[in-house]
Amino acid sequence: MTSTTPKGKSGWPIRLIAVILLATASDALLSYQVSQWAYGWLPVPASTAAPYVDDLFSLEVGIGAFIFFGCTGFILWSVLFNRAEKYDESDGLPIEGNNKLEVTWTVIPFIIVMILAYQAIHVSETLSALGPKVKYDVEGGLSPDTAIVTGVRDDIGPIDVIARQWSWEFIYPNGVHSSELHLPLDQRANFRMSSEDVIHGFFVPAFRLKQDIVPGSVISYSITPTREGRYRLRDSQFSGAYFSQNQTDVVVESEDMFNAWLKQSAANPLVPGLSPGTALYNERLAKGNKGWATVPPAPPPMVNDPGNPDAPHDA
Amino acid sequence: MTTTKYDPRVLKAPHPVPGAPDNWKRFFTFNTDAKVIGIQYMGLSLFFLLVGGLLAMVMRGELITPPSDLVDPTVYNGLYTMHGTVMLFLFLFPILNGFNNLLIPTMIGAPDMAFPKVNAAAFWLVPVFSVVLLSSFFVPGGPASAGWWSYPPVSIQNPLGHFLNGEFLWILAVALSGISSILGALNFVTTIIRMRAPGMGFFRMPVFVWTAWAAQTLQLVGLPALTGGAIMLLFDLSFGTSFFRPEGGGDPVLYQHFFWFYSHPAVYVMVLPVFGIFSELITVYSRKPLFGYKFVAIASFIITFLGLIVWVHHMFYSGTPQWMRNIFIVTTMLIAVPTGVKVFAWLGTLWGGKIRLTTPMLFVLGGVVNFILGGVTGIMLGTAPIDIHVGNTYFVVAHFHYIIFNTIGFGIFAGIYHWFPKFTGRMYYEGLGKIHFVLTFIGATLNWLPMHWAGLYGMPRRVASYDPEFAIWNVIASIGAFMLGVASIPFILNIVSSWARGAKASANPWNAIGLEWLLPSPPPAENFEDDVPTVISEPYGYGLGKPLVKDEEYYIRRSMEA
Ligand code: HEM
Numbered sequence: 106m107t108s109t110t111p112k113g114k115s116g117w118p119i120r121l122i123a124v125i126l127l128a129t130a131s132d133a134l135l136s137y138q139v140s141q142w143a144y145g146w147l148p149v150p151a152s153t154a155a156p157y158v159d160d161l162f163s164l165e166v167g168i169g170a171f172i173f174f175g176c177t178g179f180i181l182w183s184v185l186f187n188r189a190e191k192y193d194e195s196d197g198l199p200i201e202g203n204n205k206l207e208v209t210w211t212v213i214p215f216i217i218v219m220i221l222a223y224q225a226i227h228v229s230e231t232l233s234a235l236g237p238k239v240k241y242d243v244e245g246g247l248s249p250d251t252a253i254v255t256g257v258r259d260d261i262g263p264i265d266v267i268a269r270q271w272s273w274e275f276i277y278p279n280g281v282h283s284s285e286l287h288l289p290l291d292q293r294a295n296f297r298m299s300s301e302d303v304i305h306g307f308f309v310p311a312f313r314l315k316q317d318i319v320p321g322s323v324i325s326y327s328i329t330p331t332r333e334g335r336y337r338l339r340d341s342q343f344s345g346a347y348f349s350q351n352q353t354d355v356v357v358e359s360e361d362m363f364n365a366w367l368k369q370s371a372a373n374p375l376v377p378g379l380s381p382g383t384a385l386y387n388e389r390l391a392k393g394n395k396g397w398a399t400v401p402p403a404p405p406p407m408v409n410d411p412g413n414p415d416a417p418h419d420a
Numbered sequence: 421m422t423t424t425k426y427d428p429r430v431l432k433a434p435h436p437v438p439g440a441p442d443n444w445k446r447f448f449t450f451n452t453d454a455k456v457i458g459i460q461y462m463g464l465s466l467f468f469l470l471v472g473g474l475l476a477m478v479m480r481g482e483l484i485t486p487p488s489d490l491v492d493p494t495v496y497n498g499l500y501t502m503h504g505t506v507m508l509f510l511f512l513f514p515i516l517n518g519f520n521n522l523l524i525p526t527m528i529g530a531p532d533m534a535f536p537k538v539n540a541a542a543f544w545l546v547p548v549f550s551v552v553l554l555s556s557f558f559v560p561g562g563p564a565s566a567g568w569w570s571y572p573p574v575s576i577q578n579p580l581g582h583f584l585n586g587e588f589l590w591i592l593a594v595a596l597s598g599i600s601s602i603l604g605a606l607n608f609v610t611t612i613i614r615m616r617a618p619g620m621g622f623f624r625m626p627v628f629v630w631t632a633w634a635a636q637t638l639q640l641v642g643l644p645a646l647t648g649g650a651i652m653l654l655f656d657l658s659f660g661t662s663f664f665r666p667e668g669g670g671d672p673v674l675y676q677h678f679f680w681f682y683s684h685p686a687v688y689v690m691v692l693p694v695f696g697i698f699s700e701l702i703t704v705y706s707r708k709p710l711f712g713y714k715f716v717a718i719a720s721f722i723i724t725f726l727g728l729i730v731w732v733h734h735m736f737y738s739g740t741p742q743w744m745r746n747i748f749i750v751t752t753m754l755i756a757v758p759t760g761v762k763v764f765a766w767l768g769t770l771w772g773g774k775i776r777l778t779t780p781m782l783f784v785l786g787g788v789v790n791f792i793l794g795g796v797t798g799i800m801l802g803t804a805p806i807d808i809h810v811g812n813t814y815f816v817v818a819h820f821h822y823i824i825f826n827t828i829g830f831g832i833f834a835g836i837y838h839w840f841p842k843f844t845g846r847m848y849y850e851g852l853g854k855i856h857f858v859l860t861f862i863g864a865t866l867n868w869l870p871m872h873w874a875g876l877y878g879m880p881r882r883v884a885s886y887d888p889e890f891a892i893w894n895v896i897a898s899i900g901a902f903m904l905g906v907a908s909i910p911f912i913l914n915i916v917s918s919w920a921r922g923a924k925a926s927a928n929p930w931n932a933i934g935l936e937w938l939l940p941s942p943p944p945a946e947n948f949e950d951d952v953p954t955v956i957s958e959p960y961g962y963g964l965g966k967p968l969v970k971d972e973e974y975y976i977r978r979s980m981e982a
């Protein structure tokens with residue numbers, strides 16, 4: 106009980122305050138730096154929603170890093186400087202509590218998380234204004250078409266998104282069927298999503314968009330792509346044996362290219378679409394159907410454009 | 421237990437089961453002594469830690485390269501389902517009940533649990549349902565492979581159409597586990613409320629007892645929802661009902677509400693006792709009273725309450741309406757406040773302490789550091805826009821393993837080392853313990869830290885294969901996982917050899933304060949029997965010079981002479 110005994114009541118513990126200020130400042134600086142790195146931890150932002158999500162993420166990483174470095178720094182400091190000497194069996198300072206401190210460290214985190222909650226709700230509402238989402242009960246008698254047309258703006262759709270075990274099919278208003286999702290740049294795309302068997306998740310990391318497709322409901326969803334490129338669409342809700350194979354690409358292209366694709370595809374004959382699970386399942390059958398039981402894959406959808414799953418993707 | 425120098429009154433204590441063997445064989449009997457049951461739980465669950473770990477090794481072997489080449493994808497799905505189930509229902513819950521059995525009666529000075537026979541029955545249900553669960557590896561069709569959350573319709577697809585299938589056995593096992601847990605919870609809560617030593621008011625109970633109480637209360641409130649959901653799922657699977665089956669007009673999302681109404685609180689059932697262990701150990705190894713003891717104790721029940729109203733954060737992208745998301749963002753954020761209170765109290769306790777870096781303390785400090793990281797990512801997941809991007813990706817896997825292994829697992833190891841001398845009467849080997857810690861810390865970090873980036877970048881969880889851009893993170897993770905496998909060797913070696921021939925432990929090798937340390941090591945059956953000390957001060961009186969109980973000298977002398 107020597108070195109850590111606090112100074113008497115006279116005067117401010119100048120050194121302590123200086124150390125705390127210095128530590129806080131370097132923690133803040135470091136955390137700010139980490140919050141900037143955080144943008145690089147995400148795939149390229151490719152939709153109107155992405156910047157909002159990325160900013161919120163950066164903010165949370167910054168605050169989180171500040172807390173993490175602050176607390177672990179404190180622990181390290183204690184472990185380095187408050188170690189008991191080898192044969193020292195005595196006790197530390199018997200400080201049992203300090204109501205002011207307790208209240209402070211209840212109130213400050215409360216304020217921080219409420220700010221975060223406010224910001225999260227704000228972003229969440231912005232996102233749902235950018236890409237409104239409505240879930241219709243198929244049984245409920247509501248027509249999925251009614252609400253979709255109420256959205257203004259230059260937009261395309263509704264594009265039907267049909268998820269199956271284990272393939273994706275996209276049907277355009279002009280009747281084109283495709284295994285790849287083509288979207289024109291900077292136009293709001295409206296989707297009408299449904300599943301024919303189990304729950305699937307529509308997940309395009311570059312769009313920061315994820316939506317479960319629940320069988321028995323139709324979900325209308327919109328997104329506006331903002332960057333040309335080829336992006337992965339992945340199934341995010343576990344859907345059975347070939348779940349991990351259930352991916353395809355989203356191609357974002359200029360309006361002209363998109364229209365050309367739509368026209369070209371309409372002229373193409375229907376062929377079996379992309380269904381990697383089917384190929385694996387056939388391999389399995391050839392080997393004598395070993396492994397644990399599985400439902401057989403749905404037949405590949407018949408499409409005008411089977412897509413090109415091997416093309417390099419941006420994210 | 422050969423020398424017979426116990427206090428005669430303690431020696432006279434009737435053995436709970438007359439005629440029960442007094443050697444290792446008693447661990448294989450329907451014994452009603454809480455300390456025997458505690459060790460039964462511990463041994464069995466550590467065995468299942470190895471089983472679950474082996475399943476994980478195969479999974480990480482599969483994931484070390486992008487394509488699905490080691491096992492068939494269907495096998496992978498079965499492996500990860502069983503891994504999750506074994507780890508939760510056969511490792512974590514049982515081992516925490518092991519701690520509850522060993523610590524609650526000894527810490528509050530009760531001779532045993534309130535209902536010893538119910539206690540033994542609750543334990544023996546565990547091996548029963550473990551057999552039910554594991555036998556599913558041998559039914560045609562293989563074990564359940566719809567994940568530990570078992571969402572319909574995938575979970576009710578039953579491709580072979582057999583009545584006896586893996587999913588059926590899985591539901592049965594979960595229901596039996598629920599019965600066992602409810603029996604346990606009733607017992608623990610009753611014991612804590614009714615059987616405390618004279619003078620031990622609620623605010624003189626050790627924090628471990630507070631947290632166990634808060635956690636077991638959650639079991640009582642939450643489990644009926646899970647059990648109800650499981651029974652409905654069983655009917656859909658086996659008898660063709662349509663509670664959750666969309667073709668028949670059922671709602672699969674309804675199941676998710678049943679499931680998460682319990683399974684979110686379940687994470688607090690697991691973490692709260694570990695908060696208790698942290699609080700007990702940080703005081704001993706810093707030699708300071710727990711900073712803000714009452715705040716820490718009460719925060720446990722605030723966590724219990726809030727834990728019950730946040731479950732929808734697991735369903736932000738399941739079609740949840742906007743207003744509902746907003747409410748659950750706020751409640752989820754609030755959880756950070758009482759948990760923060762605990763973390764800050766631990767930091768306050770370290771401040772100016774006389775810290776001793778024994779193996780248990782290393783695991784505690786490592787666990788606290790990891791918990792801060794896991795808590796931070798938890799807050800991120802609670803904000804819907806972020807969750808919509810990273811939910812169901814490896815980011816979630818990283819988050820919950822930071823909590824479930826790097827925090828809860830670390831706390832469990834810390835607790836095992838700390839109380840090992842008390843309940844076995846032998847000291848463990850410090851050197852082996854430290855090797856175990858270092859390997860575990862590095863392995864766990866390599867295993868789960870990189871997954872954050874894989875998830876942020878868009879790698880879905882539950883996949884047997886993935887795009888090559890995720891390879892680097894997965895290679896590191898697999899190396900970390902194998903290192904964790906290696907880390908279990910010094911641990912097993914330590915436990916086995918210390919128990920067989922470690923140095924004899926004194927009654928209070930850590931010079932700790934608490935009723936359990938006033939008992940001989942190992943404690944006799946019935947603990948203090950009818951010579952229960954009267955508690956006269958708050959726990960954790962380090963440096964205060966106040967005795968914990970009346971006639972403390974007498975109890976210390978008696979425990980040492982035994
Ligand atoms: C305290 C101990 C904690 C434990 C044991 C824990 C455990 C878990 C587990 C097991 C999951 C994954 C469930 C699954 O889908 O299989 C999970 C997800 C989640 N956790 Fe935690 N967690 C803890 C703390 C927190 C905290 C403090 C927060 C927020 C303040 C939080 C927020 C979340 C959220 C929002 C998810 C859902 C993510 C998603 O599925 O998209 N967790 N946690």
Ligand SMILES: [Cu+2]
Nearest residue numbers: 684731733734
């Ligand atoms: Cu939760």
